[in-house]
Every structure is written in structure tokens, then in C-alpha cells.
Amino acid sequence: MSGLMRLVLLHAAHHWVRTLLLAAAASVALALPIAGRFVVDRFETDLRERAQTVPLVVGAAGSRFDLVFTSLHFRMGAKGTIELGEADKIVRDRSEGVIRAIPMHVRFTARGEPIAAVGFEYFAQRELIASTGRLPAGLTEVSLGARAAGRLGLGVGDELPSDQRTTLDITAPSSIVLRVVGVLQESGSPDDDAVFTELSTAWLLEGISHGHAEAETITDPSSVLGRSGDAVALSGAVPTAQRVTDANAGSFHLHAERSELPITAVLVYPPSEKAATILAARYNARPGTQAVRPERVVDELVSFVIRLRAVFDAIAMLLGATTAALIALIASLSVRIREDELRTLADIGASRRAVAVVALGELLVVGMIAASLAAVEVAVLAMLASTLVSMV
Amino acid sequence: MAEAAATIEPPAIAPVVSMRRIEHRFSSGFELSVREWDVASGAHTACIGPSGCGKTTLLRLMAGIIEPTTGSVELLGEQLSRLSSGQRRSLRLGRVGMVFQQLALLEHLSALDNILLPRLVAGGASHPDRERAQELAEATGIGLALKRKPARLSQGERQRVAICRSLVTSPELVVCDEPTGNLDPARSRSVVELLIAEADRIGATVVLVTHDHGLLDLFDRVLDLGPASGSANVAANGGQS
Incomplete structure (x- = not known):
């Protein structure tokens, strides 16, 4: 490992909470649009596949x-x-x-x-x-x-x-x-x-349909609206079975x-x-x-979702730009805070490039961690895409 | 305006630092003037004077960190005005060791990495570099503190780390800006003795800024930038005016 990279990593490790927070924020900004695309694509694919099964x-x-x-x-x-x-x-x-x-x-x-x-x-x-x-x-x-x-x-x-x-x-x-x-x-x-x-x-x-006791056996006058020969008209107050059993299965009938x-x-x-x-x-x-035709209905829906996706993409880009600006602001504040340290490096003879690498290396580390985290986040969300889609 | 006028003793060999007709002005109005000053190879020179008289500026001019408004500085045989900023940095990194007033240790590095800092910024510390750092640390009594970060070091240990850092590249010139500023006289003396001893081991020339007159007997040259004398002089030990 080069000396400069060692300096960069040691600085990032010393400020690990800040480094991780920045990386996490950046990873979300990176992963959200990509994962969003995965989920929407999966949603679209699932919808189309399902629609194609029924003409x-x-x-x-x-x-x-x-x-x-x-x-x-x-x-x-x-x-x-x-x-x-x-x-x-x-x-x-x-x-x-x-x-x-x-x-x-x-x-x-x-x-x-x-x-x-x-x-x-x-x-x-x-x-x-x-x-x-x-x-x-x-x-x-x-x-x-x-x-x-x-x-x-x-x-x-x-x-x-x-x-x-x-x-x-x-x-x-x-x-x-x-x-x-x-x-x-x-x-x-x-x-x-x-x-x-x-x-x-x-x-x-x-x-x-429902099941209840044989009409002929019901004697409660409030349950019987009238009788005509063998026919019995029952009121809605007659208790009906809530469970089918061997004993009452025969009593279930359609109206x-x-x-x-x-x-x-x-x-x-x-x-x-x-x-x-x-x-x-x-x-x-x-x-x-x-x-x-389900396929056509889904086409119609998907075209709407695609239009919506463009809006989400724009929002994601805005979110990404905001996050990038915040990280740049934090990095510039960090450089300002590290002014004495960077001046020391320059005074002992570090080249301008070396000082720049040490100053901006933090961004590199944050970027690398953020990219790794984003990859994991995207992979997890891609794996969960089906579940997420089924929840929609 | 501070002025340093030299009483030249012709050096036996080429001087490590040679300053001629230096004028340096700050926007604040402060001016430093050095008519002529040479630092002989292997010499131990102390710069004294009250706060704000330009001691630190003199060191920074000497090391090529800042450029004089007029005049010339020759450092280790190189005319600094002829070197680019990058070349001056490179010269400093390889051949000049520095101890700063506030020590300027990097808080996120261990004592060992702080000692190796000049090597790290130059590209990396080799195994011999690490051995050299270890050796210096042992010699200065901080061999057991190498893994600790500055926050967990005593002030004396921090001073030693800074001294080791200035010597790790085996420089030809060691420039120290009030490295004992916060120490009591006894401790200051032991730190400067240690610095001189280690510099002598590698044959380095030492230029040290201090306001502690009690340390001057450790040096064979003294440059007094004090205003009382009207003009500062380089004098033999004990003969500063």
C-alpha cells in the first residue's frame, strides 16, 4: 500500500463514524435509483408475464x-x-x-x-x-x-x-x-x-347458500314466516352453521x-x-x-408507470445531486478543519499532489465504501424485488 | 524592522545555508532583513529574540517554505530562487528535517506513523525506514509508545516523536522552531540535548529557534534577532550581543 493511501485510510479509520455516515448517505443516493429501476422492471415483467397467461x-x-x-x-x-x-x-x-x-x-x-x-x-x-x-x-x-x-x-x-x-x-x-x-x-x-x-x-x-336445521324441525315462531303444505318460509333470524361438519354437511343448500x-x-x-x-x-x-385483454390493460398501466418512473428518476437525480453537494460541502469543511495538518505536510515537503491526495482521499474512501454499500443494497433489493412487487 | 547583520567567519566547507541581502515584507507591515548569514555544515546554531521579531519567518525562508521579497537563499548548495515550488518541496522532504513550534503531530496517526510521515508522503516507508524509526524511538526513550496516538502521549513523548520525525530521513539540516516552548527549563534542556546528540550521530546541521537563553550554551553559534542590539549578529557561543 502506498504511503499516501495509508495516510488516507488511517484518517478515514480515525473518523470512522463520519466516514460511515457519509458513505451510507451516498450509498442510499446511489442505490435508490438503481434499486428503484430493478423493482419497477420486476414489477413490469411480473405484470406482463401474468397478463400473458390469460388472453x-x-x-x-x-x-x-x-x-x-x-x-x-x-x-x-x-x-x-x-x-x-x-x-x-x-x-x-x-x-x-x-x-x-x-x-x-x-x-x-x-x-x-x-x-x-x-x-x-x-x-x-x-x-x-x-x-x-x-x-x-x-x-x-x-x-x-x-x-x-x-x-x-x-x-x-x-x-x-x-x-x-x-x-x-x-x-x-x-x-x-x-x-x-x-x-x-x-x-x-x-x-x-x-x-x-x-x-x-x-x-x-x-x-x-347456507346450512341450518331442517325447516320442519324449527318451531320457534320468530324464525318461521309461514308454512304452505310441505313448504316452510324461514326468516333471516334462523341461525346458520358457521362450520361444515359431517353432521351438517347435508343441510347446506343454495337459494x-x-x-x-x-x-x-x-x-x-x-x-x-x-x-x-x-x-x-x-x-x-x-x-x-x-x-x-389483460396484456393491453397492463400495457396501458406500464406506460403510465414508465412516465412515473421518469419523474422518480428526476427526483433520484435531484437527491443524488443534493447528496453530492452535501458531501462536497462536508469535504471542503473537512479540508478547512485539516488546514494545519495539510500545511504540516506541505512544510515537511510533501508535493502538491500528495497534499491533494491526502485532502481528497477521504472522498475516495467514502466513494469506495458507498459504492460497495450501494452494490449490497441493490443486490438485497433485487433479491427482494419479487416480495416488494407482491406487496404493491 | 528586525535586522540580522552577519560577522562572517569563513566556513571551512560550503555553508549549508547561505542568505544574502534578504528583505521580506508581510502585508501587515512587518519586515525582516538579513544582510548576510551563513550556517556552517555541522554547526549548531540558535536563533534568539523576542516574540514577533521574525525568528519563525527566518526559518521558513531558510527552508524554502516561503520566498523572500528580495535577496537570495542557498540551501544545501541549491539556489532556492532557481528551484520550482515542487523542487523546493522535494529538497526539503529529502534533505531537511523540521520540528515545528506546535509539534504538528497528526492526531490520527500512531507515534510510529508520525515519525515515518516524511517517508509516507514521499511514497511509502520501507522496512529499513521502519527500522530507522524504531532505532530513533529507542534512542529517544519512546520505543514502547510507538503504537500510541498523540492524544495518549505525554508532552515530553510528543516532543520526542517530533524530533524523531525530523531525523528519520537522516537529513543534512534540522530546523527547529521553538520545539521546547511548553516545557520547563530542565525538560527543555534534555530535549535539546537529545536533538543535538541525535543530529550529531548523523552529522546533521542544527538551526533552532528558541527564546530560552538558558539553552544557548548548547550551541556553538547564536543569532540574536533582538532589537536591543540594534543589529543582530552571529557570534561564537556565549558571545551574542
């Missing part, structure tokens, strides 16, 4: 962004529903070839995690398999996405109460106890963050025609671009429904 989504009219993000990322955005019959109609229409349509209902949560009630074909389409246990097949059975299972700390055999939609409306369906029958293998997609169940569970959570049951979306896999175009046109022309 068309049919749902209730409203925000196309909400429809796509509810259906593909299980974000609780879409409010409206369409009828299950629409999925059947799409499948039955063979004019352009065989169309696969997967109904889904994403409206509820369990301990904050989204409940994705899906047609059973969903698992095959997404190639989701259980790492432990099995896929959900019965009422109130759920299989947890890998990350959701980790967050909830639950496994096969555990119970998970659904979140009560409101505590103010006593007529609203109460919380239902869900039974964990499986944990899915990690897929590196939003599926890892969902609680999967079959559609009938969603309708139970909606209050469209609607199957085709009229609500779903939030249908994931559609048309055989051709032409079939997709025809379907999209049909549903977009019909009042109350819409059909969107």
Missing part, C-alpha cells in the same frame, strides 16, 4: 384495471359480478372452436389474505399442485398459496376463519370456518399469495339457480385471435359486462 377476462362493467387485477392478482378491486351462466355460455359457443372458460369469484378475505374461489380447471391451467395435502374439493375446503401459508402459519388440518365483511349489518353472513386441506407448491406468481377454494364456498360466504350465481370474472382461453375478438366485442357491446 381474455370477462366480468362486470366497470374499471378494466380492477377487473384484471382482481382476476389475475387477487386484488380486492372489482365490485360487480356477472352470472355463472355466462361462463357456461362461453364454453357452449363452439362457433370458433373449443373455448375454455374458468369462472372465479374473488371478493372475500381470510385473515387479510384474498380468497380466490375458482373453477377446478384453474389449477390445471396454472399448473398448480399441492406440496402438502390436496387441492380443495368440498365446501369450505381451502388450499393455501405457499407465501400465504407462510404468513398465516397454517398447514393441512388447520382452520382459517373468513373475515367478516361487516360487523354493523346483522343480516350479513357471518364468518365461516374454512378448513385447510392443502398447501400449494410455490409458483413465483400471485397464486402464492391467495387462499384457494371452490366456487361453492364463495357463495356460502356471499350468504347465497338461487346455478346459472344465476354470482362470479366476479371468467378467465377465457379462446382458440384463436378471431375467437377472442368476437367474444370481446360481444361482451363489450352488452350492457353490464366487459371483456378485457
Whole structure:
């Protein structure tokens, strides 16, 4: 090591707190824009990859962004529903070839995690398999996405109460106890963050289906609105089961025609671009429904994010310039404080270059530490990019 | 205005320092004038005089740290006015040792690194340099304090570190600016004796500024810059006016 570098390092080591603080500040200024880019790029890639997996989504009219993000990322955005019959109609229409349509209902949560009630074909389409246990097949059975299972700390055999939609409306369906029958293998997609169940569970959570004691056995007059022959009209005050057991499983029933049951979306896999175009046109022309191509919606969103990124880049550059100016100010103050020391060096005969190296070497050391710290920060943030994106 | 007029004793060999018709003016109005002054090789010269009479300025002119307004300084056979700033620094670094008034130790360096400072700024300290520093430290009684930083050294130890630093390059000239300013007379004497002894070991010429008249018997030349004499003189030991 050269003598000058030794002098520089010894000075930096002597003032290690100041050196580290400066380096840390500089590293953040360096790392933030780069890490920000990583995260945004990852966000964009994840969005695009996910969008490419579904050619068309049919749902209730409203925000196309909400429809796509509810259906593909299980974000609780879409409010409206369409009828299950629409999925059947799409499948039955063979004019352009065989169309696969997967109904889904994403409206509820369990301990904050989204409940994705899906047609059973969903698992095959997404190639989701259980790492432990099995896929959900019965009422109130759920299989947890890998990350959701980790967050909830639950496994096969555990119970998970659904979140009560409101505590103010006593007529609203109460919380239902869900039974964990499986944990899915990690897929590196939003599926890892969902609680999967079959559609009938969603309708139970909606209050469209429920289980209660046999109507004929209910004698409480406040629970019976009227009787007509064998038919008994029960009031909403009849207590309903919150948990499906072997004993009461048979008592669960629907209060609607199957085709009229609500779903939030249908994931559609048309055989051709032409079939997709025809379907999209049909549903977009019909009042109350819409059909969107997730890729286009994501393109639209990404173009907005890119515009936003330019703003963030400008802010990051401003932050970097401010940090650089502050460091330059601190360095100049440091040189002033070290005036006597530097004069001593000059007096004993150190060259101007040597004095400059000693004076500014601190910046070099700070820069080197800052660059190393920034590299670590960027690497860590790049590793966490998926997690950060999943939190967005 | 301080004036130093020389009574020349022709040196046997070329002088280490030779000053001719020096005039130096500061913007504050202070002026230093040296008509003619030579420092013989191997001599021990003390510069005395009251505060503000120009002792430190004389040393800085002699070492080429500052340039005189007029006149010429020859240092170790080199006419300083003919040298660039870089060449003057290089000459000082390699052939002149300096002890400063406030010692000017670097607080972030150990005693050893402070001693080796001239070598470090010259590019690096070799193994022989370290051995030389160790040897000087042993000789001056600070061999066990080499790893300590100045803040953890006594004033006497700090003085010794500064002296070792001035000698580590085995210079031909050692220039000291009141190195014992803060010490009691007994301690001052022992420090200057040590300096002269170590300088003698390497055959270095010593020029030392002091206001302590009790030390003058240690020197064979005295330059008095005091105003009382009307003009300062270089005189044989004990004969300063």
C-alpha cells in the first residue's frame, strides 16, 4: 500500500463514524435509483408475464384495471359480478372452436389474505399442485398459496376463519370456518399469495347458500314466516352453521339457480385471435359486462408507470445531486478543519499532489465504501424485488 | 524592522545555508532583513529574540517554505530562487528535517506513523525506514509508545516523536522552531540535548529557534534577532550581543 493511501485510510479509520455516515448517505443516493429501476422492471415483467397467461377476462362493467387485477392478482378491486351462466355460455359457443372458460369469484378475505374461489380447471391451467395435502374439493375446503401459508402459519388440518365483511349489518353472513386441506407448491406468481377454494364456498360466504336445521324441525315462531303444505318460509333470524361438519354437511343448500350465481370474472382461453375478438366485442357491446385483454390493460398501466418512473428518476437525480453537494460541502469543511495538518505536510515537503491526495482521499474512501454499500443494497433489493412487487 | 547583520567567519566547507541581502515584507507591515548569514555544515546554531521579531519567518525562508521579497537563499548548495515550488518541496522532504513550534503531530496517526510521515508522503516507508524509526524511538526513550496516538502521549513523548520525525530521513539540516516552548527549563534542556546528540550521530546541521537563553550554551553559534542590539549578529557561543 502506498504511503499516501495509508495516510488516507488511517484518517478515514480515525473518523470512522463520519466516514460511515457519509458513505451510507451516498450509498442510499446511489442505490435508490438503481434499486428503484430493478423493482419497477420486476414489477413490469411480473405484470406482463401474468397478463400473458390469460388472453381474455370477462366480468362486470366497470374499471378494466380492477377487473384484471382482481382476476389475475387477487386484488380486492372489482365490485360487480356477472352470472355463472355466462361462463357456461362461453364454453357452449363452439362457433370458433373449443373455448375454455374458468369462472372465479374473488371478493372475500381470510385473515387479510384474498380468497380466490375458482373453477377446478384453474389449477390445471396454472399448473398448480399441492406440496402438502390436496387441492380443495368440498365446501369450505381451502388450499393455501405457499407465501400465504407462510404468513398465516397454517398447514393441512388447520382452520382459517373468513373475515367478516361487516360487523354493523346483522343480516350479513357471518364468518365461516374454512378448513385447510392443502398447501400449494410455490409458483413465483400471485397464486402464492391467495387462499384457494371452490366456487361453492364463495357463495356460502356471499350468504347465497347456507346450512341450518331442517325447516320442519324449527318451531320457534320468530324464525318461521309461514308454512304452505310441505313448504316452510324461514326468516333471516334462523341461525346458520358457521362450520361444515359431517353432521351438517347435508343441510347446506343454495337459494338461487346455478346459472344465476354470482362470479366476479371468467378467465377465457379462446382458440384463436378471431375467437377472442368476437367474444370481446360481444361482451363489450352488452350492457353490464366487459371483456378485457389483460396484456393491453397492463400495457396501458406500464406506460403510465414508465412516465412515473421518469419523474422518480428526476427526483433520484435531484437527491443524488443534493447528496453530492452535501458531501462536497462536508469535504471542503473537512479540508478547512485539516488546514494545519495539510500545511504540516506541505512544510515537511510533501508535493502538491500528495497534499491533494491526502485532502481528497477521504472522498475516495467514502466513494469506495458507498459504492460497495450501494452494490449490497441493490443486490438485497433485487433479491427482494419479487416480495416488494407482491406487496404493491 | 528586525535586522540580522552577519560577522562572517569563513566556513571551512560550503555553508549549508547561505542568505544574502534578504528583505521580506508581510502585508501587515512587518519586515525582516538579513544582510548576510551563513550556517556552517555541522554547526549548531540558535536563533534568539523576542516574540514577533521574525525568528519563525527566518526559518521558513531558510527552508524554502516561503520566498523572500528580495535577496537570495542557498540551501544545501541549491539556489532556492532557481528551484520550482515542487523542487523546493522535494529538497526539503529529502534533505531537511523540521520540528515545528506546535509539534504538528497528526492526531490520527500512531507515534510510529508520525515519525515515518516524511517517508509516507514521499511514497511509502520501507522496512529499513521502519527500522530507522524504531532505532530513533529507542534512542529517544519512546520505543514502547510507538503504537500510541498523540492524544495518549505525554508532552515530553510528543516532543520526542517530533524530533524523531525530523531525523528519520537522516537529513543534512534540522530546523527547529521553538520545539521546547511548553516545557520547563530542565525538560527543555534534555530535549535539546537529545536533538543535538541525535543530529550529531548523523552529522546533521542544527538551526533552532528558541527564546530560552538558558539553552544557548548548547550551541556553538547564536543569532540574536533582538532589537536591543540594534543589529543582530552571529557570534561564537556565549558571545551574542
